[in-house]
Amino acid sequence: MSIVVTGATGHLGRHVVEQLLEKVPAEQVTAVVRSPQKAADLAERGVRIAVADYNTPETFDGLFAAGDKVLLVSGNEFDKGRVRQHQVVIDAAKTAGVALLAYTSAPGPLSAALADDHRGTEEALLGSGVPYALLRNGWYHENYTENLAPVLAHDAVVAAAGEGRVSSAARADYAAAAVAVLTGEGHENTTYELGGDEAWSFAEYAAELSRQTGREIVYNPVTVEALTGILTGAGLPEPLAAVLAGVDASIEKGELVVDSGDLSRLTGRPTTPLAEAVAAALKG
Ligand SMILES: NC(=O)c1ccc[n+]([C@@H]2O[C@H](COP(=O)([O-])OP(=O)(O)OC[C@H]3O[C@@H](n4cnc5c(N)ncnc54)[C@H](OP(=O)(O)O)[C@@H]3O)[C@@H](O)[C@H]2O)c1
DSSP: OOEEESSTTSHHHHHHHHHHHTTSOGGGEEEEESOGGGGHHHHHTTOEEEEOOTTOGGGGTTTSOTTOEEEEOOOOOGGGOHHHHHHHHHHHHHHHTOSEEEEEEOOTTOOSGGGHHHHHHHHHHHHHTOOEEEEEEOOBTHHHHTOOHHHHHHTEEEESOTTOEEOOBOHHHHHHHHHHHHHSSSOTTEEEEEOOSSOEEHHHHHHHHHHHHSSOOEEEEOOHHHHHHHHHHTTOOHHHHHHHHHHHHHHHTTTTOOOSOHHHHHHTSOOOOHHHHHHHHHHO
């Protein structure tokens, strides 16, 4: 029996594996990766490495065993049909008879196009009969703090979210919740709405950046169309730019405010404050 993590060489997956290694022996952890070279450090530490790709169903043949607890990290290939990709993992988990299949989803109220693949995957997972845990992850702090260059270049936070608020948390917080579910008991057939303890607005984010940089950074609210144009101008393909700008429209409607308390309850500690993530990003 193993705890198996897909997307283990991604940002979230790496946090999950690191935190698992603090709790269980390395030989009980399997990292599913596309590139074993990227996982060489994990192999060295005794983690079992399995090479598989959501696009190639046979790579998942025999990968899982009965009783495994599996974390399916949602893919990032938006143009490749993520529901079909995730179905490959669900089918393999069903065939093996895993004890739990946890999936990194999106908040329940999120109506933006980005959520469509998550709703489709949730449906497939529930329809499979495999014991599931839906980890409906809210937004990452890092979506913002890893993209500070244009903000600092123009002393402006540009978003199409009006006065909407977002309960973001650090990737490490969401990883800790996943680890709690994978190593704990009684999480079968449960849905968690995960988000940071504090929701913030973009005006507050700009104020925090001003405080920490000593510069005057303003919030410049724009329309969804204008933001799509700005993102396209910065080199993003138009469809992706529209999807990302659509998330801001959801934020304006309050769809990324998560007030369930599930994240801090699962991890047993408060979520990382945005100010801390800003400080880390400015230092790095
Ligand atoms: N909640 C949020 O704010 C937020 C923000 C961005 C994304 N997300 C979602 O959450 C997921 C995890 O976030 P993240 O920051 O860890 O993203 P990430 O760093 O882009 O990681 C994505 C992981 O998925 C793996 N992957 C992609 N396509 C695959 C395929 N065809 N077969 C097998 N593995 C595949 C990647 O493998 P490689 O390591 O080989 O590239 C990578 O490990 C993302 O993929 C996305 O679905 C959520």
